[in-house]
Amino acid sequence: MTGTDNRPIGMFDSGFGGLTVARAVIDVLPREDLVYIGDTGRYPYGPRSASEVREFARELAWSLVKDHNAKAIVVACNTASAAAFDELSAELPVPVVSVVEPGARALSLTTTSKRVGVIGTVGTISSGAYQRALAEVDSSMELIAAACPGFVEFVERGQTTGDEVVLLAERLLAPVVAAEVDALLLGCTHYPFLSRVISDVMGPGVVLVSSADETAFALADLLKATGLATTSDAVGQHTFLSSGDVEWFADFGRRLLGPELSSASRWNRSQSD
Numbered sequence: 684m685t686g687t688d689n690r691p692i693g694m695f696d697s698g699f700g701g702l703t704v705a706r707a708v709i710d711v712l713p714r715e716d717l718v719y720i721g722d723t724g725r726y727p728y729g730p731r732s733a734s735e736v737r738e739f740a741r742e743l744a745w746s747l748v749k750d751h752n753a754k755a756i757v758v759a760c761n762t763a764s765a766a767a768f769d770e771l772s773a774e775l776p777v778p779v780v781s782v783v784e785p786g787a788r789a790l791s792l793t794t795t796s797k798r799v800g801v802i803g804t805v806g807t808i809s810s811g812a813y814q815r816a817l818a819e820v821d822s823s824m825e826l827i828a829a830a831c832p833g834f835v836e837f838v839e840r841g842q843t844t845g846d847e848v849v850l851l852a853e854r855l856l857a858p859v860v861a862a863e864v865d866a867l868l869l870g871c872t873h874y875p876f877l878s879r880v881i882s883d884v885m886g887p888g889v890v891l892v893s894s895a896d897e898t899a900f901a902l903a904d905l906l907k908a909t910g911l912a913t914t915s916d917a918v919g920q921h922t923f924l925s926s927g928d929v930e931w932f933a934d935f936g937r938r939l940l941g942p943e944l945s946s947a948s949r950w951n952r953s954q955s956d
């Protein structure tokens with residue numbers, strides 16, 4: 684299919700973690716406009732029930748479509764992808780990209796032993812989304828999955844090094860270390876910010892895989908295939924919204940994403956009503 688479309692890409696996450704995906708999308712698709720919502724007023728999603736996360740995800744995705752005219756939605760959160768991807772794909776009038784399937788594909792391309800690990804929030808791991816996605820990509824892979832409650836909170840506090848986080852990582856990653864995997868998927872968009880600690884605990888023989896780049900490539904392919912790529916020659920506009928403390932979102936988010944996050948505005952839930 685051919686065609687062009689200058690509407691923005693819509694993206695959401697429970698907070699800051701999806702900025703790893705936003706960074707990759709800005710780098711891979713520099714001319715596309717982007718609207719990102721960080722639902723920091725309601726994070727973390729990880730410990731919440733799947734039905735509650737699904738409702739939040741629907742509200743955010745519909746707001747991006749209705750209030751911001753998004754041409755495609757990127758669910759830049761593993762917990763929301765695991766809980767809501769099927770529903771969003773079925774009900775939204777625009778294509779939806781999740782981080783789960785691209786992450787599973789990246790993991791299968793990285794491993795040589797076919798013994799792999801995935802870590803994520805309690806919601807993501809207990810949903811079985813990665814277990815299903817990996818089985819579809821390559822059913823011969825052996826997967827060890829571990830939930831890492833507490834990692835997100837460390838990242839959101841800006842605490843990505845130090846004894847406390849190392850001790851927690853040693854405890855939570857012990858089953859994956861014992862399983863002697865050769866590749867570990869960071870199945871939570873916050874975890875790339877802890878990659879130094881995770882890598883030290885896993886050891887030099889384990890490659891860490893993040894789904895951010897693979898998701899950006901999947902989005903680029905989708906926009907091209909569906910005729911939704913922009914025709915603009917100008918650098919894209921990037922809009923950042925938060926349901927929580929907007930100043931904090933802009934200040935901390937800029938440190939994570941870079942200068943494109945020069946300011947943030949309030950996402951009002953009522954906009955989507």
Ligand code: DGL
Binds near residue numbers: 696726729730
């Ligand atoms: N960003 C979410 C994810 O990728 C995790 C953060 C949260 O628990 O809200 O799973």
